[in-house]
Amino acid sequence: MKTKPINGKFELIALPYAEDALAPVISAETIRFHHGKHLQAYVNNLNAALAGSPLEGLPLEEVVVKSEGGMRNNAGQTLNHNLYFLQFSPTPAKTAPTGELAAAIDRTFGSFENFMTEFVQKGVTLFGSGWVWLAADNDGNLQITQESNAGNPIQHGLHPLLTFDVWEHAYYLDYQNRRADQLKDLGKLLDWSVIEARYTDALQ
Ligand code: MN
Secondary structure (H helix, E strand, O other), X not given: OOOOOEOOEOOOOOOOOOOOOOOOOOOHHHHXXXXXXXXXXXXXXHHHHHOOOOOOOOOHHHHHHHOOHHHHHHHHHHHHHHHHHHOXXXXXXXXXXXXXXXXXXXXXXXXXXXXXXXXXXXXXXXXXXXXXXXXXXXXXXXXXXXXXXXXXXXXXXXXXXXXXXXXXXXXXXXXXXXXXXXXXXXXXXXOHHHHHHHHHHHOO
16 A cells, blocks of 8 residues: 655644543653654655755655655654554454464464564664564564664565554653563554455465
């Protein structure tokens, strides 16, 4: 599913939950800063950079792959945060994967539990600011990738399915330096119906 601009502009995504719904793992204060300030700034900077450029009007995913420099950073951060915020729910429709995605996770990581442990560990060991991803190739094979700064596996021809933001702004107000604790707790807020839909889309 590609994210198309509306009248040439990308918009701040609306959250499908109240700003205090994910507390205490993600507090209302963090949502106000992370979604309302950080993400809004990335969207504004992206729109400003795109105005009059050859990439204006393209879907966000194509801008991420084709842009460079500051535009690339702001496009990446916009896409990354959209995927991040929309995968959470205070009342997930699915608290674990089922079907084809569950089978692929078992095949690749041994079990869902092993996958979550490895995913959190890859987030903990990512040095500095960045994102840890579960991504699929065109055949549905899974891998975990670590991306620095605004990186997204879409740049390597992969389909992003699930991500944890390990920039300090994502967790510092609620967990201070305890990144590992927040990543473990984030697992409880994942709605696997959203992640499964991304996997189905990746296999189209
Ligand atoms: Mn962030």
